[in-house]
């Protein structure tokens with residue numbers, strides 16, 4: 001895209017194509033191209049290089065420009081709830097986050113509140129062991145809210161710093177499953193002021209425009225406070241988070257870059273904007 | 279086949295009587311937007327719309343007394359041509375066992391779908407065997423074992439870090455009643471992970487499967503083309519399974535996968551329960567994509 005000498009139709013169509021291929025979606029792509037068009041007409045942008053730089057800055061600005069840190073509780077424990085659709089990477093991301101926080105010196109407890117899916121508890125237990133976190137579980141089929149409650153109670157009585165709650169994957173359109181999630185949140189809130197302090201929506205970067213529906217409905221149900229964008233080590237760009245930022249102002253807090261325990265990094269809006277166009 | 283929205287586009291066309299190329303262009307623009315919003319890949323949409331345009335601005339249309347009908351017919355034909363092709367059934371081996379290999383990206387639904395297929399074929403009187411060849415994901419073998427237990431299907435596993443060895447051993451068993459089909463659950467992997475794609479080729483070489491099914495999440499976006507192309511180039515896919523069709527994703531990825539591989543979509547996952555699997559129906563997907 002950057003080798004053109006002047007801003008012509010072929011160049012702007014190339015920009016549009018890049019954004020759509022990155023899953024930014026039509027409405028947000030059109031919004032960005034209109035903004036660019038205004039700048040070109042006002043002579044603020046005159047060359048292809050300037051146009052590209054302008055778009056990158058617009059995207060970074062929509063994404064909040066700077067890193068978005070975790071919301072810490074005024075007094076421990078901080079409670080973090082992982083939510084999202086099936087297979088997006090919640091359990092793995094939780095394991096990575098537990099490791100990251102433990103390495104910062106925090107005492108972490110992991111709650112196996114996915115009591116539904118085959119071997120979900122076993123899977124999370126491996127991650128808890130790898131990260132050195134404490135692990136709270138009940139039997140498969142138990143009430144997820146009870147597991148979350150137990151973990152929070154344990155953290156409070158033992159002076160632990162963070163409670164990480166894993167939940168079962170669920171499609172956002174399944175009303176009864178969203179009600180189950182609301183109940184988990186209510187139970188946490190009742191047991192601790194301000195809990196959950198962070199509700200992280202785990203989004204798979206290969207997801208298309210349906211991610212917007214996911215963000216809307218999960219936000220509506222359990223007040224999502226941030227996004228973890230996983231599987232960015234693939235070829236998908238995850239551009240839908242730009243549309244999500246524009247519509248819902250949800251910040252991306254972390255990105256998943258692989259299946260290993262260290263493959264979780266903070267989200268840098270400028271780096272992401274840069275990568276959208278490569 | 280065509281949904282309300284596309285009906286609306288054509289209603290506008292019909293009201294015009296004779297069509298100019300500009301009228302057709304307007305309709306095609308609307309169709310392009312509908313497909314992109316449904317996550318069909320940008321370039322797949324471009325090719326599809328160009329093919330439709332080439333046919334729609336031909337003499338036959340501009341001379342026709344019912345040009346709008348002709349355009350509708352062409353769009354319908356092009357979409358059905360994309361979706362309808364290919365043998366939808368399983369290629370059963372003349373000599374058992376039939377070997378079915380599940381492949382795809384991380385989290386797409388391979389393990390769950392493997393169990394669903396096993397349950398489906400067991401109901402049809404077959405004697406399936408599930409093979410736990412994912413040696414990487416924590417508790418992956420246990421996940422398949424729990425599912426196998428739920429449906430009364432045996433699960434083969436082996437203490438080994440080599441999936442090729444596990445698959446070979448699963449076929450070497452000397453059982454009184456040989457299993458058929460043998461369903462191999464592989465680890466999720468990226469299409470750009472060369473060593474892991476080589477591993478899949480090695481598994482294929484070892485077990486010579488009749489079916490290699492790419493499991494694709496229905497909510498996949500533009501990347502579906504890249505993924506499908508790589509898996510197909512490396513392995514020679516025989517079919518596709520679209521999972522999580524019980525959500526509200528439009529499923530345009532399916533069209534993209536079809537366009538670049540020509541492989542038939544054989545099954546759809548429609549929920550988390552073992553019974554939630556169906557034979558794929560092209561017309562239902564078409565109306566879902568066109569919104």
Ligand SMILES: Nc1nc2c(ncn2[C@@H]2O[C@H](COP(=O)(O)OP(=O)(O)OP(=O)(O)O)[C@@H](O)[C@H]2O)c(=O)[nH]1
Pocket residue numbers: 084085086087088089090091092093114117120167168169170202230231232233234255256257258259263384385415466468
């Ligand atoms: N390449 C890559 N794979 C990932 C990443 N995050 C998770 N995965 C893989 O994605 C698959 C699904 O991850 P899980 O953590 O089980 O996802 P989940 O959301 O907990 O799934 P459910 O609980 O079944 O809804 C696993 O194979 C993970 O290893 C990532 O950042 N990159």
Ligand SMILES: Nc1nc2c(ncn2[C@@H]2O[C@H](COP(=O)(O)OP(=O)(O)OP(=O)(O)O)[C@@H](O)[C@H]2O)c(=O)[nH]1
Pocket residue numbers: 086087117169171382383384385386387388389390391412415418464465466467493521522523524546547548549550554
């Ligand atoms: N709602 C719904 N969920 C599904 C469907 N198919 C699979 N799932 C869920 O999607 C998640 C991932 O399924 P898995 O079978 O673990 O996916 P996988 O491809 O084996 O994952 P990896 O082995 O980590 O690559 C689980 O929570 C499944 O229950 C479906 O058709 N509908």
Ligand SMILES: [Mg+2]
Pocket residue numbers: 090091092114120166167168169
């Ligand atoms: Mg999980």
Ligand SMILES: [Mg+2]
Pocket residue numbers: 388389390412418463464465466
């Ligand atoms: Mg699996």
